[in-house]
Amino acid sequence: MRWLMALVMLPRRAKRWLLRMADGLLVAGCLLLAMMLLGEREVLLGTTGAILVGVTALTTVLILEVMGVYRIVLRFMNQYMALTLAMGLLLSMINLLVLNLLLGQPLSLNVLPLFALLVLLSVEGLRLILRELYQWSRTPQRQPVVIYGAGAAGCELARALQHGGRYRPRAFVDDWRGLQGSLVEGLPVHHPDELESLIQRLGLELVLLAIPSAPRCRRRVILEQLARLSIPVQTIPGSQDLVSGRASVNDTCNVEVEDLLGREPVSVFAELTGADIRDKVVMVTGAGGSIGGELCRQILRQGPSLLVLVDNSEYALYVIDQELQDLVRSSASQARVKAQLVSIQRGDRMREVMASFGVQTLYHAAAYKHVPLVEANLVEGIRNNVFGTLGLALAAVEENVETFVMVSTDKAVRPTNVMGATKRLTELICQALAARKPSSTRFCMVRFGNVLGSSGSVVPLFRRQIERGGPVEVTHPDITRYFMTIPEAAQLVLQAGAMASGGEVFVLDMGEPVRIADLAANMIRLSGLEVKDDTHPEGDIEIVYTGLRPGEKLFEELLIGDDVLATGHPRIMTSHEVAWEWSALEGFLEELYEAMQHSRHLRILQLLLEAPLDYRPDGHVVDPAWQARHGRIYGTLASAGADSTQATVARLGLQASKSI
Template sequence: MQTLTRRPRWIKRRVLVVLDGLIVVGSLQLATMIHVESLQPFSNGSLWLTIGLLIPGSLLLFHWLGLYRVVIRYMSHVTVPTVVMVVVASALLVAPASSLAGHSVGLSITVVYALLLLLGIGSLRFVLRELYRRSQRRQRKPVVIYGAGAAGCELVAALRNGDEYEPAAFVDDWRGLEGSMVEGLRVHQPVALAALVQEHRAAMVLLAIPSAPRWRRREILHWLSGLSVPLKTIPGSADVIAGRAKISELRDVALEDLLGREAVPAFPELMEANIRDKAVMVTGAGGSIGSELCRQILDQRPVRLLLIDNCEFALYAIEQELKQHIENTQSHCELKPLLISVQHSGSLEAIFSSFEVHTVYHAAAYKHVPMVEFNLIQGVSNNVFGTLNLAKAAMAAGVETFVVVSTDKAVRPTNAMGASKRLTELICQAFAHAQSRTRFCMVRFGNVLGSSGSVVPVFHRQIEQGGPIKVTHPDITRYFMTIPEAAQLVIQAGAMGEGGEVFVLDMGEPVRIYDLARNMVRLSGLEVKDAEHPEGDIEIVYSGLRPGEKLYEELLIGHDVSRTRHDRIMTSKERFWEWPRLDAFLQELEQAFITTDYMRIRELLQLAPLDYHPLDEIADLVWEARQAMLPHTQAPCTGANTASSPVVRLDPVLNSVPKEG
């Protein structure tokens, strides 16, 4: 069989033509024998002449009707109408052929001939297809499919037409299917899965339940993680229906399935309130949250979208993606990619004066805790004074809505990044109460799956490298949500703000990072290497908390929390400083930056109403290098502005709130 399948298609087609010719001969002979009840039906040459006329006529009809265009290895029930059609056509030739041969064939012989021909031609092709599949099975990896529904059946067909996997059995938790045959495979209960994997030496379990709710998928995945067999899933039903994916495209299990968090439908009126037919600006447009905000904003049909980022490649990448989206959807939104930093107040003022902007989504920030700890001045100044510059430029230009993307690390922060983000919230709260022309609101949430620097891609890479997986602490927990859900909720929260609110997204239950790492190992078909399993594959080691890192995160500062019309969005009223007092504080902080006075920066951050309680000594790399250079008897360096002290030059910060109107 292997030798035949490697032959050119024209050779295989000729072999099939010869076999069909023999089936035509055999069918007519056998039909005549049955009719005359004799093993020697041909007393003269008239029937042989009938066969001689019938064979070329039938084969020509087979070719003309498309029988030989069917690829046998991909045959299915769809081919049956073609086979029936060629059989009927050949049967209609029997009477004319017999008349030309001088021998009349009765209707009964024609009917029996048609039935025998149908059986012969159909059986030949399905036997050849099965022989081909059997020859290929030895080279394929057996898999067990969880889910015997429509998606599972489509997956079986797709796998059988491929070259990599061979379906071995179905597993389904609906008892009505237990023991039945679907697509030629027996359906088993989930309790038999471990035995099936061992019996068939399955290389993988494929999850084919795209329409199941996420909580159900989480239950199944939690149970399957104990099998230590690789697990993949097919795309979700929405992606398949929309044409973004095919059933046969196997994927790694999405981490959102492990969280079991169901997506909540968006409120269309909230999604479009600040966007439809308006000019929108997104800062940090090339980042994880910023880029997803841009994608969802485009779907709401703005007239103009300004992309702000200081990373050239990130800005280029999101611009190219959005341009393609605009072409595909034939929308008329203007894209304006602007390569600037939010610390450049003059550039921001020029942009606002050149382009009318109605709504600003401010996602630009340095968000990685250790990086801001190691680069204290640049990290804090970017987050704080970048927001200050942007907010003042927006107010001066009469922007309607200003939405700040914040973080759970701003709640009782133990690191400079969290303190800087809480300070940006204070700035927006102060401006919201100092004027009414521009609505300010803040949206606070935790980690997002798959963002830059997230633990998930890091863990994936460490698993691919054979381990170990590095977890900072056995008890560390974090909140997680998907990037699309976070962006969607940011847009909706921004539409509900009246001015000065801190919106807090419902993140569900916190996730223990060790459990996350362990599940990722098990679902990759590997075993965690520990004291109980010394022969395991991947070890999980503890690297210790990084500078400024907490064991757990919080979302709320106080207890004055109110629900909103959206189930996943809460609002909190939190204390802040009025603008005059905050303005004086920011001027002192700016002076500390200019003089690179690290101790003063930390002192000021602790004096502000941030609840900032650093857990570690200053970790800034420049500060540590200076300390190492000092004699042990000298007092700690405060970074006073001396001749040897580097100066950080910031754009001048305006000291007054722009007047309304």
């Protein structure tokens, strides 16, 4: 083993000289062996034989040198390089034939084909042996892996891995019967049911998923099967990334949570996506956030004349502005991008921005969205989400913005938390303004569930908890959520906005809700670890249940009523839900503003209960500032709804006019 490592560590120049010497000796030996086997003793023992052997060996090395054979790195040798070598050896045989004629044909012609066969087997065989010795020398340093999928992508991955790197492919797994039992790229193909025994027998440490073109529903089934084996799983990039050149087949990565959900992406209708954007002035609020940033990226691809970015976070705005400016330069786009550092709470400033740039389409994604934080900061949640949106919407009407699309959430449906209540109230504001005449602004709302990869998503939190060894924290064993990707959410907003006539709430057909505990368990198992529980007390990572947070629901909903209508998009629905006339809403907002200005927390909650929000609080006032002033005893709030508002206030021993 030491000599092998010493050989591997030699400089490349020294290795090439050794290979030239070995080739010369092999050619000479093959010619001598051919002459011996065919009884050419006289030539073999004479001077002519020595000349034939010496000249043939030297010229063969020179031919191979000219053809670039010695520049080939052996561990990357493939069939094309082997063909080049074979052509060089064919020229060597022709050279021997010419030399034999020049010397008066001392050799019989029968020697030539035998020599050709021997030299081909020995010279190419030497290279194959050296390549295998190199791979064997690296075996202790490389992880044995199995490739799931023996198609074109799997074969390309196997070839890439066999040339070196971290992984050593040992076998393929494929569910197509036509491949099972055969050899692909020199590796056996097994049925997926054999995977568990293969892991034990071959000591496999990783499964590489090489099915980039498979639909997500199929990938989900495969991943659920693999999760039961508690072996790490990685995947190669999707087919779109491979075709576009954004990634190569050997760029393995962790399994995306989208694959665990198994839902196919939303269909893109190009005529809808660009309808309110192309050649128009577009504004995005909350442009530095997850949804806002993706909206900006997709809007820029549709060719607006100007894209105005609005955010109150300096750093977030700087990052998205730099990214989009780079995108404009790299794509030679004619669109302009302008960043405006301003809060939506500044209605006068927002009106000035709209007037200055002549905004035609506005996507409103700015909001405080983190449920526990908004619950603990009640006044600021109301100020930003409700009155920030109100000022923005009124400014849009005054400046004759053509389309106003508000990003909403499934938490607005029968809300149990302040964040959801504020989003439902902003929906009512937009509905009321859409119905108010005269108005040239077309309002609509787009409602969807949790977004994967956003700043508040559980997925990156679970990954961090798994990386540090656990435990993984889930609030409740039965909690479920709808999930979608950030690009899907942005596509929904753009396409739904183009279908609006005014006042609609659009929702996406998001498939089945996902049980968060199951999601956490699958993420643990696909990391190669076992869930520690009563059944597996020796497991690696425990899932602990911390209890529902203030205002958190077990189950989220997307629709309030049953009046659901189809749209021109198969995955988008709309519903004309409970609305509130502007004349009634305006008086309510004045009272809410007064309570907010004086930080009257219980009055704010009472007003939210009275409004047609179907607000269903189930806890206490958890705002720390309020608790510090008044104590927790006054913070209890009934969860029965608006019908019991007066009873709630009476039971608390409070009057609505008081400062708390």
